[in-house]
Amino acid sequence: MAEQIISWEFKERWVNFYGKKVTERILRELKQSDPRIIAPNTLYTTRRQLQESLESQGFRFAPETPFNCLTLEFEPFNIVATSEYLSGLLTIQALTSLIPPKCLNPSSESVVADLAASPGIKTCLLAEVMENTGTLFAIEKAKKRIPALKSNITRMGIYNTFILNCDARSFPGLNVKVDHIMLDAPCTGTGLKLKKNKRLEPRILNDVTRQSVIQREILDEAWKQLKIDGTIVYSTCSLEPEEGEVQINNFLARHEKQVQVLPININIGNPGNLTRWTKVYDSQISNTRRIFPDQGMDGFFIALMKKVRE
Template structure:
């Protein structure tokens, strides 16, 4: 199978642990076929029906993505480049993978909220947040990679977004920079095992060392995301963690780690009514029972990139640490303070 599908032994082994052999073959076959091109209607400028009609008039063959989204269109065939139409230039839509609609739908940002997108470039999720918020409130679009931010800024301008600040920080430092967010979105850097159809190099260039390095970063980022949210928010206090990976190490294991390190959060329903439930146990590992609230999406089952979505609700801005001290993280909008707690023997 390594030879036939072109995977290295490490990744083949990982995927065969995750799926039955027959399902693994379906997964591998799905990765050999390009996912459909999908676009998201920019509701700040137009309606999906009007956009679809305008593109059909240009000879574009399209359909709504599915019942789960009211803004997505699948492009089957187009006589003109879909990234060069007058409608595209005017900011009526964003070329965006269907799977990347999901974390924003789960986050469900509300008007006049303060929202952080921790890893924002090239801006599909950021601009979707702004559209759902109807250009009200504030979206802080952060990305650690300055080069990638050029596309982010360009898309914000093209789509007519006016409620967004772009910044360039390491996400792990974010609570010290700014906190008190109503909602935080972390679409974490990952191995890309869900997007092999877009990047076939993933088949051979990943090793256990790569996964270990990525999971370490993901764990630091998810704690930072949690600490940046404000539990006292009248409307929010939610954090969404997502990856375009299907490995347990980067998904359930990272979320389980966050639950163990931050007892002031709990998992809640993602609000997505399709997708496979997350694992609560895997090859001898046991995870928190609430991990069945997370959602997994697969190319062979849902005709979109492999994806993972988890949603947290922050219950308190205080964390009880190992020394039995209550600490208020600097990002939660309150000053740091420590209070001794008596321990009964």
């Protein structure tokens, strides 16, 4: 299956960028299925309460999971049929989804924009961190993806969020300055485990170019709306440097003295790396994080940037 979706061009690039050994690991890991990760909706329950009530129905969990989540080891029936799921006490998600909202760490007074929101897993996590207060704009361009976003936000009992069906590149038109931005950008998704990847067509290198242009345009428009001292978290589930380290490297070059890349305090993944890709790069890239598809996770890239006064 990996061979069908991932063309030789990608494998060659990965060997070039990450080395042969890591590429072999990537190809092996992309074929694995991850366990289901359950995150308690901390607005309405705790991990312990949720675990106890699900265990009383026969669900079993691994002894430990990062980020206060639960790893499902056995389900007597599909967890989405439980009253806990239906009443919004939990989300099912990739472990990597937890990272951007936690990095951003908005306060309960913050004005925050999620610029690529549907289906809204990270929007809900962000609203939880904000304790359902402050103001959250959830922006999604695709009209057909709005119902899923609306449904998740409603199910999770979130009421600090405005859903806007528009292109994130027109965000400055709203004339709102924000404290924090989450851009979980549209991308090629080459880091996603293949079983959950709904894409049928093989990716081509053109997709990388196309997506990285959209990412660049959204980043630049978003930046205009960020307050001084505000932060933006940028993430993709892609293994391509143009959608990760190179994208951020070029962003730093365009906005030079205005950007400080903040360290990401998690013990997962490796520092972002450009040494095999570009000769001259910004040393701040080592504060970004590159996660390879293993340890029960998808491949992921994440950067946290602060807007500073020039």
